[in-house]
Amino acid sequence: MTLVNFNNRTRNTAPYFNNVFDSLFSDAITKNKMVNKSPNVNISETESAYVIDIAAPGLKKEDFQINLKKDTLSVWAEVKKEETASAKDFTRKEFDYSSFARSFNLPESADGDKITAEYKDGILSINISKKDDSKLQHKEIVVS
Template identity: 55%
Template sequence: MTLVKFNNGHRNAVNPFFSDVFQSLLNDSPISDRLINKTPAVNIAETENQFEIELAAPGLSKEDFKINLDKNVLSVSAEKKVENVEEGKKYSKKEYAYNSFVRSFTLPESADQSKIEAEYVDGILKLNVAKKEEAKIQAREIAVK
């Protein structure tokens, strides 16, 4: 029996949450892991005064990151190229590693685009986006009449 996988551009129209049983078997290999562009996991939280975005990006330095704001889209990208060269008796061994990613976030209207801070500590890039004063939650007591 031969397994033939058809890809006609449609996922599963009947049930979009159905995953192909054989997809994990065909894609779980060391070779496919190198070909997949891996993006860091992200945690996004909202507090009373700001939005907090955390990206898990271990092995990088703060110089590897590029953070841009274009209108209301915040883009975080990183690029790291590592080159190890060992020279010995009439041979040269070279190993290259190249990692890059881009993540973009659409900021809400309540975000203060002039107050964005970034910090990279222990493999986590933390972005704090302040809220506009009028968007902060005002707590008050409502009197019953």
């Protein structure tokens, strides 16, 4: 194997040349990583409920749709791009909004009638209450 020294001085003498290629390659890599990106999710459980937290900054509460069909909770958001009459002449534009969808299979102990959602500080919190029967199912069994 041969090691090749990197000449950092060339990069400083002709930065415009190297930056063109860096920009092309880094944009292509970044865009490919973001193609099928869905937001990160935290799921926690308390004695009385399940909580699903979805990190979705930059959206409004009107952008979300949440549906429950049988035991599957579906969450999706779509941001529609608005065309303005006065279009700006961008040198580089990185703002790009799209849509995402996530589905969660709920356990039998989840109460589909008692689901609430709140969007605050870029986090969508979905609170799914447990059925009353499931709260009382925990008991200690004595070994004889």
